[in-house]
Amino acid sequence: MTLPEALVRLADWPLLILCDYDGTLAPIVARPEDARPEEGARAALQRLLHHPRHEVAVITGRSVAAAQGFLNTSDLTVIGLHGMEWPGEPPPRADREALSQISRQLQPLIDREGVFANLPGLRLEDKGWTMAVHYRNAPAELHAAIEDFLTGVNLPPGWETVEGKKVHEFRPGGFGKGRAALTLARRFPEHHPVFLGDDVTDEEAFAAVLALDGTAVKVGEGETLAPHRLDSPAWAVALLEHWAGQEA
Numbered sequence: 001m002t003l004p005e006a007l008v009r010l011a012d013w014p015l016l017i018l019c020d021y022d023g024t025l026a027p028i029v030a031r032p033e034d035a036r037p038e039e040g041a042r043a044a045l046q047r048l049l050h051h052p053r054h055e056v057a058v059i060t061g062r063s064v065a066a067a068q069g070f071l072n073t074s075d076l077t078v079i080g081l082h083g084m085e086w087p088g089e090p091p092p093r094a095d096r097e098a099l100s101q102i103s104r105q106l107q108p109l110i111d112r113e114g115v116f117a118n119l120p121g122l123r124l125e126d127k128g129w130t131m132a133v134h135y136r137n138a139p140a141e142l143h144a145a146i147e148d149f150l151t152g153v154n155l156p157p158g159w160e161t162v163e164g165k166k167v168h169e170f171r172p173g174g175f176g177k178g179r180a181a182l183t184l185a186r187r188f189p190e191h192h193p194v195f196l197g198d199d200v201t202d203e204e205a206f207a208a209v210l211a212l213d214g215t216a217v218k219v220g221e222g223e224t225l226a227p228h229r230l231d232s233p234a235w236a237v238a239l240l241e242h243w244a245g246q247e248a
């Protein structure tokens with residue numbers, strides 16, 4: 001592919017560039033701890049950080065510490081846990097009781113009971129405030145049963161679930177990448193907001209920037225609201241490099 005001309009031309013505007021991490025700045029891999037940034041991603045972000053016209057931030061479902069463990073760019077704004085975790089602000093109080101209530105219901109998966117007997121490859125990621133269940137490495141013929149089971153979990157009051165790429169996440173309501181994108185856009189009203197993302201959880205951020213006449217870019221395959229598409233994280237990095245390379 002080549003970079004779409006409409007995205008290339010945006011380089012002349014002051015941009016607020018908002019990027020998801022997994023699947024956008026890093027290729028999707030089997031194990032979450034192996035999700036290294038795409039080659040050139042860190043350098044492009046660093047150049048954008050010092051760009052005279054553009055602003056850049058990462059909005060991710062990971063915790064800030066987990067994302068920064070890969071990006072290792074301390075002056076980069078990273079919003080973690082789908083908008084729950086902001087730099088310089090204490091995160092909201094973790095509702096451990098709600099998380100325990102969810103964990104208890106996940107026992108048949110963990111204990112491999114019934115249809116889940118001998119279930120390898122399932123993984124619980126307790127992020128302190130939210131809980132993700134990864135099933136990418138479970139047998140493909142069980143994915144539908146796992147999804148059905150997870151959809152049937154009774155949510156504590158005010159909680160919601162979000163589904164991503166072979167992951168089902170439980171989180172308190174009232175957050176989300178769309179709200180996070182809007183909050184950042186309000187801080188930079190003169191900048192044109194752009195969101196780059198690859199997953200279902202990014203769709204609300206696409207909607208948020210489109211409502212502000214901004215630009216939404218889907219990375220990879222799948223249905224989307226986004227009017228623009230790039231094939232892979234390598235192309236997302238190529239676009240960031242292009243924007244970073246423009247002089248003011």
Ligand SMILES: O=P(O)(O)OC[C@H]1O[C@H](O[C@H]2O[C@H](CO)[C@@H](O)[C@H](O)[C@H]2O)[C@H](O)[C@@H](O)[C@@H]1O
Pocket residue numbers: 020021022023027028029030031032033035059060061062125132134136164165166167169199201
């Ligand atoms: O909002 P993101 O930055 O895209 O984070 C979303 C979730 O990403 C991670 O899981 C996904 O990527 C893994 C590594 O490629 C992959 O193994 C997994 O199947 C994907 O769902 C991360 O582990 C989650 O905590 C994030 O919420």
